[in-house]
Amino acid sequence: MKELNEILDNINNAVDKYHTLSLFEVKELAEILRELVSNLFYLEKHRIRAYNEWHEVYFTCKQTTNAGKEKWADNQIQDLYMIRRLMTSAYKIVEAIRSQIGIYKKES
Numbered sequence: 001m002k003e004l005n006e007i008l009d010n011i012n013n014a015v016d017k018y019h020t021l022s023l024f025e026v027k028e029l030a031e032i033l034r035e036l037v038s039n040l041f042y043l044e045k046h047r048i049r050a051y052n053e054w055h056e057v058y059f060t061c062k063q064t065t066n067a068g069k070e071k072w073a074d075n076q077i078q079d080l081y082m083i084r085r086l087m088t089s090a091y092k093i094v095e096a097i098r099s100q101i102g103i104y105k106k107e108s
Contacts, residue, residue, distance in 0.1 A: 002042045004079070010039045011090055018093060026104050033097045040090055043083060050080040 014035040021028055058073040074081065 001045050004043075004046050007039050007042045007046070008086070010035060011043070011086065014039070015090075015093060018097065023100065024104055026101055029097050029101055033094060033101070036090055036094050036097070040087060040094070043087060043090075047080070047083045047087065050077055050083055053077050054080050 014032050017028070018032050021032070054073045054077040057076045058069050061069045061072045063069045063072055
């Protein structure tokens, strides 16, 4: 499994490339899309790991309320929140790239 920091760096690099790319460079857009989707797959493995750790903490917590257990687990497993937010943002960029490629194909 790829290291979390390596995956996050790859996603950041892909987003940086996308941000600076001109609109109609379809080959480069396709390469960025491939990089993002691949790294999102690898990131999913870390999300699953963090989710399982979160559940372990939740069910072994000594808090008596669900809200207390959730807050405790959230504080103990902070990667889960970060990974979820990153995945949501990255998938929005994937959708934008797909739309750009689709628009270019229609115009060609």
